[in-house]
Amino acid sequence: MDFLLWEQFRIHETLGLDSAEQRDIIQTNMANARAWAEGPLAQSYKETDEQEAYLADGKVVLPDSYPGLYQGFSEMWTQWQDGAAQGTAMPPIVQNLIIEMFMAGNASFMTYVGFSQPAKSLLRAHGSDDLNATYGPALQDMRATACLCITEKGAGSDLSKLSALATKQDDGRYLLTGHKWLISAGSHEMTDNIYYFVLARTDPKQTGMAGLSCFLVPRYRIDEAGAHRIDNGIRVNEVVTKMGFKGCANTHLLFGEDGVETQAFLLGRMEGTGLQQLMMMMKPARISTGIFALGLASSAHETSVAYSQQRVQGKRFDRAMSARAPSLPIAEHPDVRRMRLDMAAYTSGCRAMIARLGLYQSFEDDPSQPEDLRRAADDISEVLLPIVKAYTSDKAWVVCETAIQTHGGVGFTRDYPAQQNARDCKVLSIWEGTNHIQALFLFRDKLGMCVQPKRLNTLRAAIEDTLARAEATGALDKDVHNLRDALAALGDATAAARDCVRYQRMNDVPQFAVELQAALGDIVIAWHLLEAAEIALKALASGDADAAFYADKVDIARHFLRRRLPQSAASLRAIAGEMQDVVATQLAKTQAA
Known part of the structure; x- marks a missing residue:
């Protein structure tokens, strides 16, 4: 991680963090975060799988370690907020790296704190002054957590089918009825309150995407004394049993139950603007999902490498039949080395991609940066957003599967964490919009259907x-x-997609969207790995560097760009050919008519 900060992205220059004090603060925060992630968080990881969240007497029961973890996180978060108030806020690139460490330690627990910061931003941007004054402080000092409530049974990703209803009363209040399903970290007893940010209709006659509004719905309303204790009629009907992420309570919530009204507070000044308001959540949600996936993949990668270095089995290939030949650590066998390089390429490449997004966020937020730099940062960030979510979650599954394979038979047992990493990460290609939806989003919104290539x-x-x-x-x-060849193949594929759009065959493109997204992801990863290799070669030439560390950077890049990237170039040319055939068929029909 130090390599990313100080050598690849050179934040002492690009972000002006060039004082010894600034560097010391960042390194101290990183060290403290690592100690907590590798200590209490990681030590509780297996427990979260064995003590699955469940419902008892209407309340959600969590793993035993969670209250202590929440206290530890709150103390650390408070220290960081105090630092930010004193002008030493950590830049997003550092925050992303720290959150990755936490996800690697115990991703299930992190779901309980993961939406708090986006919720504060949403409340500040769209909540009234009174709403911020009443409910904002508990979010700030972590006496309340927050959940995003969109999904309903039968609706899935189709927001047009949402039916939860917030009815405006004569006195101006809104009362919420209906349900929300699969709400992550949807209920617990660790804090005074939970704030649900609910997407609901205000008119039962409206259908489709129109008429959806966003509401703040507290579990407990605040009484005149300022205490969080007025029951707001929210009940947990079910905690679903899952393949992984067992320490995260995915709940089925009911509103307006047991004869108790559920009061909802409209965000914004008018109804029907909920989707627009939630758009500000899409960027952090996609980045967060990518960091979730990267943390789990990193954990699987690191534990499998450690295992391969101490597990002695098998002999060198050309001496396999020799009784005198020594057995070797499996890390020295060529295929295990191949698996390590694959895992290292995906994890280090995705880490660099997410770090770049953090760096670019600082550029975009800083009006003192040159305008052309800010525009370029925005353009690239927009392309990377769906890739960060979809590509990283897809490759996390690949890394976890590879880690299990590296362990051999014991990898399939519960004695080693790779199998838990795999089960935990699989959902990440599904939530926050499936990866196919991300691919359509990339093609339609970010690449302008390949007609607008800016x-x-x-x-x-x-x-x-x-x-x-x-x-x-x-x-x-x-x-x-x-890499240049892969870029040329990408050009062929995007040109073919553009022609499909121009010749009224746009609906033929979605079948290729996932492959296009995956190949573009490989190109982006290759870019970052090549950049790291170029820096590493300079360090090696200086003679003062950690030779093994930098040589490995070069090996990882060469492995990926020579073994994996050509496969993506071939895939791009294949789908380009398929789309060209679609266009040719359409032109033939037009000419025949």
């Missing part, structure tokens, strides 16, 4: 800058060639 051209220009530097080393020529 953002993609900005990304390509940034990659070309890296290619030029890598080419100058003289040691990465094959890797540079392969």
Whole structure:
């Protein structure tokens, strides 16, 4: 992680964090976060799988360690907030790395605190002054947690089917009825209150996407003394039993139950603006999902590497039949080395991609940065957002499966955590919009259906800058060639998609969207790995570097750009050919008519 901060993204220069004090604060916060992640968080990880959250007498029971973990997180978070108030706030790139450590330690627990910061932003942006004054302080000092409540049974990702209803009363209040399903961290007893941010209709006659509003719905309303204790009629009907993430209570919530009204507070000044308000949540939600996935993948990768270094089995291939040949740690066998390089490429590449988003967020938020830099950062960030969510969650599953394979038979047992990592990470390709939805979002909204290539051209220009530097080393020529070839194949595929749109065959593109997204993800990862390799080669040439560390950076990049990236280029050319056939068929029909 230090390599990313100080060498690859050089935050002492790019963000002006060049004082010894600033660097010391960042490194101290990183060290404290790592100690907590590798200590109490990681030590409770297996327990969260064995003590699955469940419902008893109307209340959700969590793993025994959670109250203590929540207290520890609250204390650490308070220290960071105090630092931010004193002008030493951690930049997003550092925050993303710290959150990854927490996810690697115990991702299930982190669901209980993960929505609090976005909830504060949503409340500040759209809540009235009175609503912020009444309910904001408990979010700030973590006496309340927050949940996003969108999904309903039978609706899934189709928001047009939502039916929860907030009815306006004569006195101006809104009363909420209906249900929400699969709400992550939807109920617990660790805090004074839980705030549900609920997407609901205000007119039962309206259908489709129109008429959806966002409401703050507290579990307990606040009485005249300022205490969180007025029952707001929210009941937990079920805690679902799941394949993984067992310490996270995914709840079925009912509103207006037991004859108790559920009062809801409208965000914004008018009804029907809920979707627009929640758009500000989409960016942090996608990044957060990517960090969830990366944390689990990193944990699986690291534990499998440690296991492979101490597990002695088998002999060198050319001495396999020799009785005198020594057995080796399995890490020295070629196929285990291949698996390690695959895992390292995906985890380090995704980590760099997410770090870049954090860096670009700082650029976008800083009006003192050059305007062209801010525009480029925005263009590239918009392209990367669905990739961060979809690609990272897809590859996390691959990494976890590879980690199990590295362990051999014991990887299939509960004695080792890789199998839990795999079960926990699978849902991440489904929640916050399935990865197919992300692929459609990428094609339609971010790439402008490939008819408006501005953002993609900005990304390509940034990659070309890296290619030029890598080419100058003289040691990465094959890797540079392969990335340029993949970019050319991407150009063929996007041109074919554009032609499908132009010739009225747009509906044929979605079948290729996931493959296009995956290949673009591989290109982005290759970009970051090549950038790291170019920096590593310079460090090795200086003679003062940690030779093994930097040589591994080069090996990882070469492995990915020579073994994995050509497969993506071939995939892009295959789907380009398929789409070209679609266009040719359409043109033939048009001419025949």
